Amino acid sequence: MNLSSHKPAQPSDHSRPSPYRWVVLIACWASFTLTSIDRSTWGPASVFVGESLAMPLAGLGAFATAYYIGYVVSNALGGLGVDRYGGRILLTISLLGAGLGMTAFGSTTSATAGIALQALVGLFAGADYSAGIRLITSWFPAASLGLPLGLFTTATSLGTAIANTVVPALIARYSWHTSYHVFGVISIVLAALLFFLVRPGPMLDTADSGDDRPGRRLDLGGLARNRNLVLTCLTGFCGFWGLYGFITWANALMIKGHGVSPATAGLIVSVFAVTAIAVKPVVGFVTDRFFGGARKTPTIAILAVFGVTLVCFGELGDSNALIWLAPLLGAAAYGWTPLVVALVPRLVPPSVTGSASGIANATWQLGSVVVPVVVGAVFSATGSFSAAFLTLAAGPFTGCLIMLAVTDRPTSTATRHKDATPAGGNAHGSAARVPR
CATH class of the missing domain: 1.20.1250.20 (MFS general substrate transporter like domains)
Structure with missing residues (x-):
């Protein structure tokens, strides 16, 4: 797909806001919700993962800590990647990487490998936030960002609610492995869809296709x-x-x-x-x-x-x-x-x-x-x-x-x-x- 076709429109184009901006908001919100589900799946699955991998209760904190280490690093560096490569690219990479990591974690039989995979999931998932913010702010004027950003940030709590409703049911019917496989595959599929669906809006200062701002420090x-x-x-x-x-x-x-x-x-x-x-x-x-x-x-x-x-x-x-x-x-x-x-x-x-x-x-x-x-x-x-x-x-x-x-x-x-x-x-x- 030709990335040049995704250059933002000229400023004159946003005198009449496009309804497509709501499609972008929903897409970013859906991605942020899924990475939040990926993060929150650990809570209801943790006891069962520990029993499966012969980990003591106190040791379960290492899995969550590994995830958040990757997540913090990704949050700190995600904005730089978004500015250089664009929100659409980073949104896709974030969700795709998190989905692959979730799927792999669902098949792990080693505590060491599991901890490493949790860190990998966090490392990819953390870039989702800044990518979503950049895309949303490229479609909505600054004076009207309250509602879209308010809706966007509900994804974190909704993801926790979904994980704690669906994951226990999946574990009861199948296993903890299934819960990670299900959400991992959904994340991968959505990442592919968003790559072709989402494009930057007319309110960016620079093209969202990878052009960097020279000299900024x-x-x-x-x-x-x-x-x-x-x-x-x-x-x-x-x-x-x-x-x-x-x-x-x-x-x-x-x-x-x-x-x-x-x-x-x-x-x-x-x-x-x-x-x-x-x-x-x-x-x-x-x-x-x-x-x-x-x-x-x-x-x-x-x-x-x-x-x-x-x-x-x-x-x-x-x-x-x-x-x-x-x-x-x-x-x-x-x-x-x-x-x-x-x-x-x-x-x-x-x-x-x-x-x-x-x-x-x-x-x-x-x-x-x-x-x-x-x-x-x-x-x-x-x-x-x-x-x-x-x-x-x-x-x-x-x-x-x-x-x-x-x-x-x-x-x-x-x-x-x-x-x-x-x-x-x-x-x-x-x-x-x-x-x-």
Whole structure:
């Protein structure tokens, strides 16, 4: 297929928005949902994988950590690949690689090979986010990005809900191997379809077919000196500690720590995740409407509720009570995420919004890397369901304290252009435009 046929339209073409932009949004959302399912399949399958590969419970955290190491690396570098090769190419490679890794993991009989394959799946899946952002922002004007990006980010929670609903059923009827094979094949098929379906839009600064912007250099030192950005990165790290620590360990902890059936454990995590589909856009709307776009105070409040509900969840022993608490836990666990995502662009110049967002997301994901091993070690040492959830709750509680030190106000224009415009670039760089 001739890639030159996928050059974006000229600016004059977007006076009348094309309905095709919604096709691109749906395609990016579907891809992001599938990579989220690939990531979340481990939770309900972990106990069965451990039994099959003769791995102790504490050792299961190594699989999740391996995945998130690859995922963090991919998040950090994905934006560079997207800028050079285009969103369509990276979207296809991301989903195809993740699907092949999932299929191979479903056939593994070795713990060592399984850990390596989890890292490989994460390495491919992480590029999906920045590819989707670039494609969506190429079709929707900056003033109208709130709705499409809000819908796009529901993919993470929906993927968790689907995995925790479908995977236990597949395991009960077939085996854990089947669950990985099914979603691996679906990912491969969708990757092939998206390659031919998706094309970049008219709002890119450069062609999305691989043309690079010459002379652009990221001022990492300027970003590192941005105190509020660093504190926001640390806050997200702490929040993700609780969020993905719960997603990774909740099933195994409920099954092993409380004797909850795999199906019920999957239901609880599904309810937890489904809540976020409505919560994310609602939180964004409320903070824009009633807080004037400020993110600091609502972030602190939601993280505090998240920590408290994790502690309460760890003290409950009845499965019905766990189901009833799951919606509140899900709302708090996911509700803070759109706030810190929207806060980052307020803290940096427009020319480095994309780079700052990518670095922030990679830092946040480090919480996902560390927490599985720590929680596994705590539960192995204590055998306590409560102690494991206190360990998870330490993340959002610490995030509250860090966010107190953040100054939630837009960077001044003078500071933006003096301190953070990349060398060789301009003040209107091609970074992804995120609505404030």
